[in-house]
Amino acid sequence: MEDFIDTDPAQARLGQLLFYDPILSGNRNISCGTCHHHSLSSGDGLSLGIGEGGEGLGPKRSPGTGADMIRKRIPRNAPALWNLGHKSVRVMFHDGRLEVSDQFGNGFDSPAEEWLPQGLDNILAAQALFPLTAQFEMAGNVGENAVTGAVHDRIDLGWPVLAKRVRTIPEYGELFVEAFDHIDHPSEVTIVEIGNALGAFIAAEWISIDSPWDDWLRDGRPLPAPAERGRQLFFGKARCGTCHSGPLLTDQGFHALGLPAFGPGRTRVFDPMPRDVGRMGETDLLEDAYRFRTPSLRNVALTAPYGHNGAFATLEGIVRHHLDPDASRAAWQEAEARLPRVPWLAAGDFAIRQDRIEMARQARALDIVPVALSDAEVADLLAFLEALTGAGVDRRPMGRPDRVPSGLPVD
Structure with missing residues (x-):
């Protein structure tokens, strides 16, 4: 396990809830787990996913109806999450648009460039923030919500809107205070802590080295x-x-x-x-x-x-x-x-x-x-x-939560 980044258990447990909570999407209708689900080996089983506005899960996911119907398929296949917490991982996304780098002074070369906030623990924490800003993945269409409207102005402006949504839910506020030593009050929670919690969960949850x-x-x-x-x-x-x-x-x-x-x-x-x-x-x-x-x-x-x-x-x-x-x-x-x-x-x-x-x-x-x-x-x-399949792939440390603090449905 020394080859994998260290994770804090309390942060990983918090990240598990955030991973499956639609509160992080612009229209509160899709979560990270929708396209990276435990029942689908951390993917979605589709060639090109159906993101924001769709209904259902995996191959049975439908494109929605009426005003909520999707306007575009996700352009690329949803990658699996296995072993992304390995210390050797230095580049992410199919086109490598996120890399470990000092180019912008925040540790990463990313689509947010100099606007990516300081303090993200690792590349997984940074990666977790970008689906939240993508119109057809989780943000929604312009005019539908404050998140996508802010992102349309500049990529980083939607993150404070999401952070406020999360920290003002009492249960989440308490969990952040418990999980992060530097957080004394929920009002101090930013997108950095959210990203770090999501990164901790992904890193801890999808280790597979028993094939x-x-x-x-x-x-x-x-x-x-x-x-x-x-x-x-x-x-x-x-x-x-x-x-x-x-x-x-x-x-x-x-x-x-x-x-x-x-x-x-x-x-x-x-x-x-x-x-x-x-x-x-x-x-x-x-x-x-x-x-x-x-x-x-x-x-x-x-x-x-x-x-x-x-x-x-x-x-x-x-x-x-x-x-x-x-x-x-x-x-x-x-x-x-x-x-x-x-x-x-x-x-x-x-x-x-x-x-x-x-x-x-x-x-x-x-x-x-x-x-x-x-x-x-x-x-x-x-x-x-x-033979590269792990023996414990169906026995994840935390799995899918039955409920999330926002009270929204869990896929």
């Missing part, structure tokens, strides 16, 4: 024969270990996989195309176009769909894509995307695929060299990936 792979690493306990053959392929012939290296099986770098494109894209003010340029959206460097952060493979068998846009619903699908991206991309069918039906958005869900020039541009950005494996070898590789 057959961990047993092999620690004690030399043999893997089952297919998984052992898969391990040798992973770090040998299949070359998976080139990018999936280190304790979390990620180099935390950025690579172009040539995934099939769909969805609303992560559009920019000057680039309204429904495309996602990945890392280039953060760095503005052409060489970063269509490159995305290498995900950790811990518990990967539990965290479908796969890819920055959830293009592949099965582990075998994403593995075979890595082996031959061009063929996989050509064979991919729209039905493979796990997208709950949204009639008013359907016309745009796959519109980018009709842009011949853009599709050619994305196809050229590829960092994978094809590898020929037999079906038997693919099966062995999958067996190794299954």
Whole structure:
């Protein structure tokens, strides 16, 4: 456990409540746990999520009705939270727009730049604040609430509104005073303490280091024969270990996989195309176009769909894509995307695929060299990936709370 950041139990327990409390969303209708749920291995089971305005959970989540219906799908797949408290983690989000850095004097290079407040304990605490400011994730549409209105003026101006909401709930006020030594009165609670509590919970809750792979690493306990053959392929012939290296099986770098494109894209003010340029959206460097952060493979068998846009619903699908991206991309069918039906958005869900020039541009950005494996070898590789699943994945320290101090429903 020395490889993981230290967390205060009282702060983690407080973070558990905040994680599942819709009070942190602009319209009080969605929580962090909605898209990172215990019953869904810290994800949501969708290719592209349904955020603020939706109803229900996971694959059964609907896009809402009437004035509350969603206006856009979440542009990227909700990443799993396993082992994000590991001390080696220095970059987060699919495009790496949050990094440990001294660039702005607050410890991080982030979308908030110099306006990110001082005092956040770690990158997890910082990361927890940004979904709260995202219109289609948790903030809501402009004109609907004070949070999103403030964020529309400047990204950090919504956080004080949320902090006041939380600290004026008596139960929360008492919990913050108990959990933080420097807080003597609820009126002193800011978004920093909220972020630190959320970070403590995520770090403590999702540690998973009890897989057959961990047993092999620690004690030399043999893997089952297919998984052992898969391990040798992973770090040998299949070359998976080139990018999936280190304790979390990620180099935390950025690579172009040539995934099939769909969805609303992560559009920019000057680039309204429904495309996602990945890392280039953060760095503005052409060489970063269509490159995305290498995900950790811990518990990967539990965290479908796969890819920055959830293009592949099965582990075998994403593995075979890595082996031959061009063929996989050509064979991919729209039905493979796990997208709950949204009639008013359907016309745009796959519109980018009709842009011949853009599709050619994305196809050229590829960092994978094809590898020929037999079906038997693919099966062995999958067996190794299954061996990365922790024995205690269903036994989390805290789990989902039955209630939250705001009194709002818990997903």
